[in-house]
Amino acid sequence: MSIKLTSEPGFCPDCGTILPLLSDKDGVRCYICKKVYGSEVFPGLECNYTSQFNSLETYSELKKGQESAEGPVVERKCPNCENDTMSYATLQLRSADEGQTVFYTCTKCKFKETENS
Known part of the structure; x- marks a missing residue:
């Protein structure tokens, strides 16, 4: 039987452990249950930068x-x-x-x- 936890962003949805930072290649691997997740476990990670240049x-x-x-x-x-x-x-x-x-x-x-x- 599999139990799904409702977790906050950045925590493993299966076991609730805090997840390491998102990797470019493999996504995120949970330290405890070893499951691999993509960027969906970190919603809102999009960053916008504004650079201003001299005229x-x-x-x-x-x-x-x-x-x-x-x-x-x-x-x-x-x-x-x-x-x-x-x-x-x-x-x-x-x-x-x-x-x-x-x-x-x-x-x-x-x-x-x-x-x-």
Whole structure:
């Protein structure tokens, strides 16, 4: 006789044991009952990512007469001269469990500021 359990996502539907992470090839194998399941045991695993890129105007404005950037360029307003483009660099200055420090440099007046992320 087979008994089916009603289980939460991420748990084996047959024995109730927590399941390991989903594998790309074989799906998930339960540690206890050794049954193999597909992604159906992890509903809602779909992830959506949004990447934002600088507009083409950011780079064309930089070429028109501003000095060269000291790193990647982002659309960020300089608090000193109101310029819309700043370059940035990142460093891990604090402990590993804290965010990095971002150093911004204005591409026009070279004003520098930092931000702890």
